[in-house]
Amino acid sequence: xxxxxxxxxxxxxxxxxxxxxxxxxxxxxxxxxxxxxxxxxxxxxxxxxxxxxxxxxxxxxxxxxxxxxxxxxxxxxxxxxxxxxxxxxxxxxxxxxxxxxxxxxxxxxxxxxxxxxxxxxxxxxxxxxxxxxxxxxxxxxxxxxxxxxxxxxxxxxxxxxxxxxxxxxxxxxxxxxxxxxxxxxxxxxxxxxxxxxxxxxxxxxxxxxxxxxxxxxxx
Numbered sequence: 001x002x003x004x005x006x007x008x009x010x011x012x013x014x015x016x017x018x019x020x021x022x023x024x025x026x027x028x029x030x031x032x033x034x035x036x037x038x039x040x041x042x043x044x045x046x047x048x049x050x051x052x053x054x055x056x057x058x059x060x061x062x063x064x065x066x067x068x069x070x071x072x073x074x075x076x077x078x079x080x081x082x083x084x085x086x087x088x089x090x091x092x093x094x095x096x097x098x099x100x101x102x103x104x105x106x107x108x109x110x111x112x113x114x115x116x117x118x119x120x121x122x123x124x125x126x127x128x129x130x131x132x133x134x135x136x137x138x139x140x141x142x143x144x145x146x147x148x149x150x151x152x153x154x155x156x157x158x159x160x161x162x163x164x165x166x167x168x169x170x171x172x173x174x175x176x177x178x179x180x181x182x183x184x185x186x187x188x189x190x191x192x193x194x195x196x197x198x199x200x201x202x203x204x205x206x207x208x209x210x211x212x213x214x215x216x217x218x219x
Contacts (some may be wrong), residue, residue, distance in 0.1 A: 002101075002109040008070070009056025009112060014085065014100070016052060017123065018042045022082050022102075024051075028060040039102055041082025045133055046089035049126035054098070054119045075106035077138050080143055083109070084134075087119050093133040103146045193211075 005028055012026035014037065022039040042048050083101030084094060098114040191212065200207035 002111045003107055004068070004111050004113075005074075006056065006112050006114070006167075008058050009054075009121050011053075011055050013051060013053045014043075015051045016048060016085075019049075022085065026058055028071065031074070031076075033076060035074075035076055035078060037078045039078070039080055039082045042134065043082070043125075044084065044086040045126070045128045045131035046091065047085075047087045047121055047125045048131050050124060051122035052085075052087055052119055053122055054100075054114055056114075056118070073093075073145070075104065075109070078102065078104045078106070078110075080104040080106075081145075083111075083142055084139065087121055088116060089121075091128050091133075094130075094136075095096070103142050108141075108149075109146050 008028040008030055008084040010027040010029060012024065014022055014024035016022050020040060022037060022041060022043070024037045025034045026037075027034050041190055043050070043052075078218060081103045084099050085101065086094065086095040086099050088095060088099065098116060098119045100114070101109065103109055190210075190212070195208060195210075199207070
C-alpha cells in the first residue's frame, strides 16, 4: 500500500546533515519540475548525518516508460516523516540494499528501491557506534499513523481505525485514493504486454504466463 515511483526516478539528493530533518529533491520522468522534500526524522545510522545522491534508470524520452496519469495528485513539495532511508551499508540494521521510504502528508507512504551502484554517500556520516538504530517500534508507529489517517479519510468506523489518536472525520475519497494509488497491480505498460485472453489455451508447456510478484508491506 504505497506509491512506488522507482521506474520513473531520474536523479535525487537527500540531506540529513541537520539532525532530525531530511531535505532535498528528486526528478522523475513525467514531472516537469523537481519534487522537493522537508521531512522530520533521520537516516538509518549507516548514513545518518550525511547526504546521499542517487540516480535512477529513467530519462525523459525513454520510449518504454509511459507515466500517463501516475503522478496525478503527487505533491510537488513533500512534507511528513522519514521512514526507512538507508544506503544498505554496515551495520545493516534492517537490510543491505538502498531503500528510501517516507510518509508524506499529501500522498502517504512512498517507497523507492535502488541498487548499491546507484547511491553515493556525500560527506561523512556520524559513526555508527555513536548512533542508536531507529527502533522498529518507531517505524511501526509511523505506519500506524499512516494507516489511521487513511482509515479516517475512507470514513472507516472509529472502532476499526488503527491510529495513535484523533477522531474519525468525513470521508475524502480523492485524498484516500491519492495515498494508495501508487500500488498499481497492472500498469499501462504491463497491460500492453499481456496476450489476448484465451490465446494461450492448448499450448501446454509452451504457454506464456505473466505474473507480478510483490510484497506491499516490505522491501
